[in-house]
Amino acid sequence: MTSTAARAVEATKVFGSGDTAVTAIDRVSVEFQRERYTAIMGPSGSGKSTLMHCMAGLDYLTSGQVFIGDQNLGELTDRELTVVRRDRVGFIFQAFNLVPTLTALENITLPNDIAGRDPDQDWLDSVIENLGLGDRLEHRPAELSGGQQQRVAAARALASRPELIFADEPSGNLDSTSSAELLDLLAQAVREFGQTIVMVTHDPIAASYADRVIFLGDGRIVDEMADPTADRVLDRIKSLEA
Amino acid sequence: MLRVTLKGLWAHKLRLSLTALAIVLGVGFIAGTFVYTDTIAKAFDGIFEDAFRGVDIVISADSELQFGEGVYLPEAEILALGEVEDVDELVPFLQGLGVVILDKDGEPIGGGGPPQFAFSFTETDVDSGGFSLRSGRYPQGPEEVVIDARTATDHNFAIGDTVFVVAPARPERGYTLVGIAGFGELDNLGGATSALFDLDTIQALLDREDQLTGASIQVAPGASVDEVIASLEPSLPEGARALSGQSAAEEQAVEIQEGLAFFNTFLLTFGFIALFVGTFIIANTFRITVTQRTRELALLRALGASARQVNRMVLIEAVVIGIVASVVGIAAGFGLALLLKTVFEAFGFALPTAAPTLQLRTIVVALVVGVGVTVISAILPARRASRLPPIAALRQDLVAPRRKALTTRAIVGSIVTVSGLSVLFFGLFVSLDAGPPEIVYVGVGAAIVFIGVSILSPLFARPVARLIGWPFVKLYRLPGKLAQENAIRAPRRTSATAAALMIGVTLVTLASVMAASINQTIDELIGSDIEADVIIRSTSEFDPTASFTPELADRAAKDESVDEVSRQQTGVALFNETETFVIGIEPNYPDFFPVDSSEGNLNPGPNEVVIERTISDVNELPIGSELQLSFESTGPTTFTVVGIASGDTWTDVIAISQADWVENYEIESDTQVFVRAASGFTPEEVQTRLTALAEDVPTAQVQTFDELADDVAEQINGLLNLITGLLGLAVIIALIGVTNTMTLSVFERTREIGLLRAVGLSRRQTRRMVRAEASIIAVFGAVLGILIGVFFAWAILLALADQGFTAFVIPIGTLTLWILATGLLGVVFAILPAWRASRLDVLEAIAYE
Numbered sequence A: 001m002t003s004t005a006a007r008a009v010e011a012t013k014v015f016g017s018g019d020t021a022v023t024a025i026d027r028v029s030v031e032f033q034r035e036r037y038t039a040i041m042g043p044s045g046s047g048k049s050t051l052m053h054c055m056a057g058l059d060y061l062t063s064g065q066v067f068i069g070d071q072n073l074g075e076l077t078d079r080e081l082t083v084v085r086r087d088r089v090g091f092i093f094q095a096f097n098l099v100p101t102l103t104a105l106e107n108i109t110l111p112n113d114i115a116g117r118d119p120d121q122d123w124l125d126s127v128i129e130n131l132g133l134g135d136r137l138e139h140r141p142a143e144l145s146g147g148q149q150q151r152v153a154a155a156r157a158l159a160s161r162p163e164l165i166f167a168d169e170p171s172g173n174l175d176s177t178s179s180a181e182l183l184d185l186l187a188q189a190v191r192e193f194g195q196t197i198v199m200v201t202h203d204p205i206a207a208s209y210a211d212r213v214i215f216l217g218d219g220r221i222v223d224e225m226a227d228p229t230a231d232r233v234l235d236r237i238k239s240l241e242a
Numbered sequence B: 001m002l003r004v005t006l007k008g009l010w011a012h013k014l015r016l017s018l019t020a021l022a023i024v025l026g027v028g029f030i031a032g033t034f035v036y037t038d039t040i041a042k043a044f045d046g047i048f049e050d051a052f053r054g055v056d057i058v059i060s061a062d063s064e065l066q067f068g069e070g071v072y073l074p075e076a077e078i079l080a081l082g083e084v085e086d087v088d089e090l091v092p093f094l095q096g097l098g099v100v101i102l103d104k105d106g107e108p109i110g111g112g113g114p115p116q117f118a119f120s121f122t123e124t125d126v127d128s129g130g131f132s133l134r135s136g137r138y139p140q141g142p143e144e145v146v147i148d149a150r151t152a153t154d155h156n157f158a159i160g161d162t163v164f165v166v167a168p169a170r171p172e173r174g175y176t177l178v179g180i181a182g183f184g185e186l187d188n189l190g191g192a193t194s195a196l197f198d199l200d201t202i203q204a205l206l207d208r209e210d211q212l213t214g215a216s217i218q219v220a221p222g223a224s225v226d227e228v229i230a231s232l233e234p235s236l237p238e239g240a241r242a243l244s245g246q247s248a249a250e251e252q253a254v255e256i257q258e259g260l261a262f263f264n265t266f267l268l269t270f271g272f273i274a275l276f277v278g279t280f281i282i283a284n285t286f287r288i289t290v291t292q293r294t295r296e297l298a299l300l301r302a303l304g305a306s307a308r309q310v311n312r313m314v315l316i317e318a319v320v321i322g323i324v325a326s327v328v329g330i331a332a333g334f335g336l337a338l339l340l341k342t343v344f345e346a347f348g349f350a351l352p353t354a355a356p357t358l359q360l361r362t363i364v365v366a367l368v369v370g371v372g373v374t375v376i377s378a379i380l381p382a383r384r385a386s387r388l389p390p391i392a393a394l395r396q397d398l399v400a401p402r403r404k405a406l407t408t409r410a411i412v413g414s415i416v417t418v419s420g421l422s423v424l425f426f427g428l429f430v431s432l433d434a435g436p437p438e439i440v441y442v443g444v445g446a447a448i449v450f451i452g453v454s455i456l457s458p459l460f461a462r463p464v465a466r467l468i469g470w471p472f473v474k475l476y477r478l479p480g481k482l483a484q485e486n487a488i489r490a491p492r493r494t495s496a497t498a499a500a501l502m503i504g505v506t507l508v509t510l511a512s513v514m515a516a517s518i519n520q521t522i523d524e525l526i527g528s529d530i531e532a533d534v535i536i537r538s539t540s541e542f543d544p545t546a547s548f549t550p551e552l553a554d555r556a557a558k559d560e561s562v563d564e565v566s567r568q569q570t571g572v573a574l575f576n577e578t579e580t581f582v583i584g585i586e587p588n589y590p591d592f593f594p595v596d597s598s599e600g601n602l603n604p605g606p607n608e609v610v611i612e613r614t615i616s617d618v619n620e621l622p623i624g625s626e627l628q629l630s631f632e633s634t635g636p637t638t639f640t641v642v643g644i645a646s647g648d649t650w651t652d653v654i655a656i657s658q659a660d661w662v663e664n665y666e667i668e669s670d671t672q673v674f675v676r677a678a679s680g681f682t683p684e685e686v687q688t689r690l691t692a693l694a695e696d697v698p699t700a701q702v703q704t705f706d707e708l709a710d711d712v713a714e715q716i717n718g719l720l721n722l723i724t725g726l727l728g729l730a731v732i733i734a735l736i737g738v739t740n741t742m743t744l745s746v747f748e749r750t751r752e753i754g755l756l757r758a759v760g761l762s763r764r765q766t767r768r769m770v771r772a773e774a775s776i777i778a779v780f781g782a783v784l785g786i787l788i789g790v791f792f793a794w795a796i797l798l799a800l801a802d803q804g805f806t807a808f809v810i811p812i813g814t815l816t817l818w819i820l821a822t823g824l825l826g827v828v829f830a831i832l833p834a835w836r837a838s839r840l841d842v843l844e845a846i847a848y849e
C-alpha cells in the first residue's frame, strides 16, 4: 500500500470540440497523500472543479489517467466506477448535497442505504455528536440552515469512512461563522481520525486549514505550498495574478 | 433505496395522485365493467336456479338459430310422455316472441330492444319458466291474461283492467288482467315484456294449436333423474331432447354468459382505450418528474447509486403508484358499475342485478393491468433517469436536456407510423381465414399509428403551437404571448400531452365521420334507387324478423292511392353453417329494387334462389349451381341458383319464392310491405290513408322513405352517442393529463413565474397565461385527432366500399365544435394549476431552489 490516496497523471479534460473546445485541465499531474488535507486553489474557471470531478470518478478524462489508490479509474466500467464512488469516496458539494425528501439522519446514512449496508453505529454516533446535529436529525433539509445542511453533508461523507473525501467549495455559500465551524470539523477529521480530504476553494482562509495548497491556473498546476496560512496564501495568489 | 423512493413519493402526494388518477379511472372502468357484468351473470344464475327449482327434467327442442322462430313439438307425443314410468307430473308449456302488449293509449310497449315474450302460465308445483304470481291468480280461459310486474307498474295496469295484446298474425284483442307475475325477484326479464296465458289461449294466439315448446317433469319420489331420462328418450318426438333441470339451468346460464361476454368485451374495449391514453399521460408525467429531479437522481448516482438502482427506483415508484391506483380503481369500479347500470337503463337495457359481485378475476385483472400500464409507461423515463451522468448533480446548468436528434426522431416516428398503417391496412383489406379477427389488426395498427404520431408530433409542435397560440396573443397580449412561447419552448411536453388527447378525439371523430357517412349512404339509397314510396314495417325496430298480419298488404293493395305492393318476409336459415337472413319475395320485387346488372331470372320458382353478386362471387355460386339452406323447422333444403343481381339495395340478399317460404317457415306474416303510390298521390297522402287502414294493427307502422331514413339515422346517432359517451372517458383522462402537465410546468417554472409577478404580471394575467397554454395544448391534440380520425374513417369506409358504404362525409360543423370544445375543456382543466400559479408567493418563488 502506497501512501498515495489518489493521483493524476497528465490528466487532460477538453469540453466541446472544434472552435468551441475548452481545455478545462491541461496535462495535470498531482498526488494526494493519505491522511492529509489538501486544498486546490485557483481563480474561477481555472479547472478546480473539473480536476476534482475527474479524480472522483464523476466525470471522464479526455486523456491521461487518474488513480484512486492503485485503481486506474479510466479502466473501469460505469458499474465499477459507481462502486468506487460508493465505497471509497465521499463528497461534499457547494450546494444541493441533500435529498430534500429525506431527514438529516437519512441523508447521512444514504450511502450505506445505497450499498445496502448497516452503518457502523458507534462511529455514526460520534460523527453526529461531533457535528452538533443531535437535535436536528429528524428535520428535512429545508428546515435546516445553510451551515447545518453543509454539516449534514460533511457527516454523510465522514459516516461511511471513505478512503478519500472530495469537497468542492463546501463553505462557499456559508457565512463566516458557519464556514469556520465546517472547516474546523473537516480539519479535525483529518487530525483525529486520519481522514484524507481534498478540498477545492478560492477562499484563502479556507485553504489555511489544509496541510498543503495546490494552485491551478488555466488548467495547469502553477504552484504549491505546504502548511499554508491565510496571509501567505493571499500573497501567493497576488503574486500569481501579477 | 426503497426508503428514498417511498419518501419521495409521499413528499409529492399531488404528483402521485394526479398520475394515479389516470390509472384509477381506466382501471375503475375495467373493474366496473367486470363487476357490472358479473353481477348480471350472477343475477341470471339465480334466476335460472329459481326457474328450474322443482323441475327434475325439461323436455325441449333446441335450435341453433338466434333469430329463429323456435322449433315446436307435437303436443300429443309430449303429453304421452306423462305415462312413462316414474314420471310423476308433466307440465306442458309454450312460449313465443313478438307478442306485444299495448299501453292504455293503444301504443305498443317495448320494441326498442329487448324482446316481447308470451308464455303459457299453468298453476302447478312444477315451476315452468320461472314466473311466479305476485298478486291475483293464474290465467284461465280465452279471456284472461297475466303480465309482468314491470309492465304493470310502468303502465299503471291493475288487476281487472282490460289489456290489449297483438300477436304477429293476429289483430289486437282485449284480455282481462287477472294477475301480475314476477320472474323470481325481478319485475321483468332484462327489459322484456311478458304476457302470460293459459296453454289453450296462447296456442290459439300464436297459431300453435297442438304444439308445444316443451314440458317440465317432476319424477316420482326416490326415482333417479338419469334413469327416467333414459327411459324417456325412446319415446321423444323428433327434434326433442330431455335434460335434467340442473343441466337446463346451467345451459341457459352459459348462453346468457356468452351474450354477456360480448357486452363485456364491448365495454372493456373502452376501458383499454382509456388506459392506453393513460399510458401516454403517465409516461409524460414520469418524464417530467424525472427531469425535475435530475439533480436529486444524479446526486444519488454521485453518492454511489448504480444506474440500475436509479432505474429500479423509478420503476418501484411506478409499481407503488400502480398498486395504489389499482386498488382505488377497484373501489371506484363499484361506483362505475352503478353508473353503467344507470346509463344502460337510460338506454333501455334493464338487466337484472344482484348484490355487486367482486370476483378474484376482477381484482387480478385490475391489478395486473393497472400496475402493468404504469410500469410500462415508466420504462423509458426510468431508463432516462438511469442514464443521467452523476455530474448532472453539480452542473445542472451545463447538462443540456438530452434531445433525440431531429432526424432520428423523424426516422423512428415515420417507421413506427408506417408499420402501424401497414398493420391497419392489412386488417382492413386482407381477409383472413385463421388467426385473430381482422378488427384486432385494425385496433393494434391504430394503436401503433398513435405511438408513431406521438413520436413525430414534437417535430411540428413549434409551428402548430405558434399558429394555435396566435388568437391568444391577439386576445390576451402578453399572457397569451408567454403561453405561446411556453408551449413552443417545451415541444416534447406540449406534444406528449396533446398526443393523449389526440387518441380520444381521433376515435370520436372516427365515430362522427362514420355515422355521417353511413347516414349519407342510407339517404342516397333510399332517395335514389327504391321504386317504392311508402313502407309498412314492424314497430319492433331491432328484430328484423318481427312481422305483422298479411291482411295489411291485402288492404293496402285495394286502396285507390296504391299502385302496387310487394310483400317481403324475413327469416333466418343456416347457410355455410352460419345464421343468415333469407327473404321471401314476390315476383315484382325487382321492380321495387332496381338492379344495376343481373344474370338469369330474378323471379325464383320452387326450390330456386336468387342471390346477390357478392354472395355468388365469394361462395363460387354461378347460375345453375346448387346451394343449401337449412331451415329451423324443415331442415336442409337444396336450391338452384337461378338469378344473380347486383345493385345498391341488393346487399346480402338471398331470396326465395313466397311459395317456398310458406313451405319452410311457420310464420307467414309479412316483415315489410313496399308500396308504390298510384299516380296523383303523394307519398304522404298514401301514408295517411294506409295509417288509417292499419289502425287495428299497432305493431305495424306506415312510413315514407324519408321517415325511414330519419329513423335509421336516429338509431345510428343513438349508437354514436353511446360510443362517444364511452370514449368520453378517454378524453377525460387525457384532460387530466393537461392538468397534470400544467401543474408540473407551473411547479417547474416557479422562479420564472415569481420573476414575472415581481416585475408586475398580475394574478389574473398569470392565470390567463397558464390557461392559454393548456388551451393551446388541447387544441393541438384535437387538431391532430381530427386529422387522424378523418383519415381512419376514410380508410375504413374504403374497405367497406364493396359492401355499399360509398359515401364519405366529413361533418365539418361537428368537428369544428369538437376543436372549440376541447380548447375550452383545456381551459377548464387548467383552472387548478392556473390558480396555483397566481397564488405563488413572489418572494418565496424567487428564492426557490
Ligand SMILES: Nc1ncnc2c1ncn2[C@@H]1O[C@H](COP(=O)(O)OP(=O)(O)O)[C@@H](O)[C@H]1O
Pocket (backbone or CB within 6 Å): A015, A016, A022, A023, A024, A042, A043, A044, A045, A046, A047, A048, A049, A050, A051, B395, B398
Ligand atoms: N460541462 C462543461 N462544458 C463545457 N465547458 C465546461 C464544462 N465544465 C466546465 N467547463 C469549462 O471548463 C473550465 C473549467 O471549469 P471549472 O472546472 O468549473 O472551473 P472552476 O471550478 O475552477 O471554476 C471553464 O472554462 C468552464 O467554462
Ligand SMILES: [Mg+2]
Pocket (backbone or CB within 6 Å): A048, A049, A050
Ligand atoms: Mg468550481
